[in-house]
Amino acid sequence: AQKVTQAQTEISVVEKEDVTLDCVYETRDTTYYLFWYKQPPSGELVFLIRRNSFDEQNEISGRYSWNFQKSTSSFNFTITASQVVDSAVYFCALSDATSGTYKYIFGTGTRLKVLA
C-alpha cells in the first residue's frame, strides 16, 4: 500500500537555526513522484518541489534543500537559516501508478514554528 509518514507533528526553532523536516514513503512502484508543499496560515498549498524516482540528485534552492534517498525511502527537507516567514505546515506527498493516475497520497504534515 502507498503511504507517506511525517512523524514530526510540530517543530519549533529559533530564527536562523537550520531545521530538517522528515518524510518517509512506501510504494511498490518503481516509478513514482514525490512533492513538498507549504501551507501558510492563509490556507493555500504552495508547491515547493517535485522529484521523480529516477533522479536521486539532491536539490538546493536558496535556503531550501532536499535529500532524496531511495535506500531509506526518505525525502527530507531542510531549511537553512530559518526565518519567521517559514512558519507554516509542510506536506510531503507521493503519486504513483498504483495509487491512481491522479491521486496524491499526502502525509499528515509538520507544523513548523520559527520564533523571532
Add this chain to the structure above:
Amino acid sequence: ETGVTQTPRHLVMGMTNKKSLKCEQHLGHNAMYWYKQSAKKPLELMFVYSLEERVENNSVPSRFSPECPNSSHLFLHLHTLQPEDSALYLCASSQDPIPQETQYFGPGTRLLVL
C-alpha cells in the same frame, strides 16, 4: 488573476442551507480537483475532473455535488450538510491527471456548518 482562485474564502451555513463553492484556474490546465482538509487528518481527495468529465468520485456523500462546466471552472454544490463537514475545501488543477503532473492549489474555502 493568476493561478487558482476560490470563492468564497469563508462560509458559514446551517444544515438546511444550499450553497456553492467556486474554483477557477487561469493556468490552461485540463484537470481539476476538490480536496477536503479536516483538522488532524490527511488531505482527502473528493473529486477529479479531466476535460470536464468526472474521472474520480471517492465515496463522497451525495450532499456534495460537483459541477465542471468547462476546463477552467469547478463548482462544489452543498446541501443539507452536517457539522462534521466543517473543513477547509481546497481546489487544485494540473495540466493532466497523471502522476508526474504537479497540482497547483487555490487558497481554499473555510466552511463552518452550524
